[in-house]
Amino acid sequence: MMEHNENTAVQEVALSAFDYKMENDQAIEPRDEMPEGYRKHLIRQMSQHAHSEVIGMQPEGNWITRAPSLRAKQILLAKIQDECGHGLYLYSAAETLGISRSEMIAQLHSGKAKYSSVFNYPTLNWADVGAIGWLVDGAAIVNQVSLQRTSYGPYSRAMVRICKEESFHQRQGYEIMANMMRGTADQREMAQDAMNRWWWPSLMMFGPHDSSSPHTGDAFKWKIKRQSNDELRAKFIDKTVQQAEVIGLTIPDPELKWNEEKGHYDHGPINWAEFQRVIGGHGPCNTQRIAHHKKTHENGAWVRAAAAAYSAKQKSIA
C-alpha cells in the first residue's frame, strides 16, 4: 500500500513536469515520464509513418527496372533509398518509446498497424512515378513540415531531416510531369491520366474533415499535431493548383474555385466512402502490398538467421 502511494506520488510529480514542458513548448525526450496515452499515440503514429515509407517503396519500385533513362533510373533509385532511410530512421525513433522494429513489423502484418492508404493505389504508367513525387510527397511535405514542431523530440528531429529530402522528391516528381507535358501526345495523355488518378487520393492523405477526425482532440492537446487536417489540405491545394497550371495539367475537379474571402481554393466533395473502403482493406493493392511485405520478410528469414548465427559464433570465439 505504502509502495503504491509512493509510486503515485512520483508519477504525479513526473506528470507535472510533462505538463510544464507542454505548456512551455519544450520537447519531450525519451527518458522523460509521459502519460501512457501520449506514448501509445506516438507509437501508433510513428510506426504508421515508418510503415508508410517502407510500403511506399513498392509502387515506385514497380518502375525501377523500366525507368526510361539512366538519369531517371538514378534519381528514382536515390529517391526510393531515401524513403527506405526514412523508414529506418522512423523505426529507430519509435524504438525510443519502448517498442522494437520486429514488433512493429508484426503489427503491420497482423493489420494492427496501418500505413498510408495512398499506397494502395497502383502505378500504371511512368507518369505515376512523377505523380507520386509531386502530389503524394507534396502532400506528405505539408504534413511533415507541420510535424517538425511536434512535441516529441526524436520525432520532430526526424521530420527536420526528412523534410529536406522530401522537397527534393517533390521537385523530381514535378520534373517528370513537366517533361511529359512537353513531350508527345501519348506522354501528355499519360501525365493527365496519372493526375486524374492521384489527385483525389492525395487530398485524402490529410484525413477526414476536422468535423469528423477521431484523433484530433488528444493530438492537439499533446501538441503532437499543430494544424488541422483541413488547414493542411488547403495549403496543399493552394500551392499545387498553380504548379499544375504552369505545365498545362487539369485538376480533375470541376468545382475547384478560388475563394477570395477565405483566401483558399474551394474544392468539390471528397469521396469519403472510397477513403473508408480503401482504409478498410478494399483498395486496388491492399492485399498485394501486405502480401509482398510478408513474403519479403519471410524469404529473408534464413538470411537474418545466418547473420545471427555467424555473429554468435564470432562472439564465442572472441
Added chain:
Amino acid sequence: MTKEQALYNYCVRLGDNALVQSYRLSEWCSNAPILEEDLALTNMALDMTGRAQLLLQYAGKVAGHGKTADDMAYRRAEREYRNDLISELPDADFAFTMVRQMLVSTFECFLYAALVSSSDKEIAAIAAKAVKEARYHMAHTSEWVIRLGDGTEESNRRAQSALNILWSYTGGLFETTDADALLLSEGMAADVSQIKTKWQENIEAILREAKLILPADDYQQTGGRQGLHTEYLGHMLTEMQYLHRTYPEAIW
C-alpha cells in the same frame, strides 16, 4: 579493326557490364531481407548506373555517331550487348546475388586498379572512380559471403549451390577479343591474364573463410564478349527498354 573500333568495343563491354549489374541489383529494391540491405543493394545499383552512363557516353563519343548513353542503353538489341554472362543471370536468392557480386566485384577491383593507369585519359578517370566503388562492393559482398557460408546449414547450402552455378561463368570475365590485343599494345586496356592469378587467390581466401568449396568442374561458359548471351538477357532488355520500344518518338 581500327584503334577507335577497339576502344568503342572495350567501352561498350565495360559499360554494358555496369548496366546489366545495375539492373539485377536494382531488382532487390523493396525485396531485401532487411532494410539496411535494401539500401546497400540499391546503392551498388546506383554506382553501376552512374558508371554505365559514363562509359556508354564515352563509347558514343569514340564512335562519333552522335549516340547518347541512353541511345546505347535503350536502343540496342541483345546481340549488340557485350556484357559478361555472369552478370545477366537472374538472381535465385540473396546468396546468389552476394556470391555473384563478390566474384565480379573482386575482378573489378583488379580491373579498374589497372585501368587507372590507362593511356586513355577518359578511361583512367572513370577507372579512378570505379575502383573506389568496386572496393566497397567487394568488402560488403565478401563479408556477406562469409556470413552466409559460415552461418547456418541452410545459408551454407544456398551459398554453395550459388557458387556451383556461378563458377562456370567466371571464365567469361577473362575472355579476350582482338580489341584487347590492340588496346593492350597501346597501353589503354588492362591485361586480364595478369589479373587472373591475383583474382583466384583472393577468391580462394574468401571461400576458405566462408567454409565454401571451390567447384571441381572447370568447364566455362563464355560468349558475352561476342554478343552470344544466355536466354535471360532478352527478357531483361524487353523490360528495361519497354518505354522506348512502345513510344519510339518520346523523349524522356
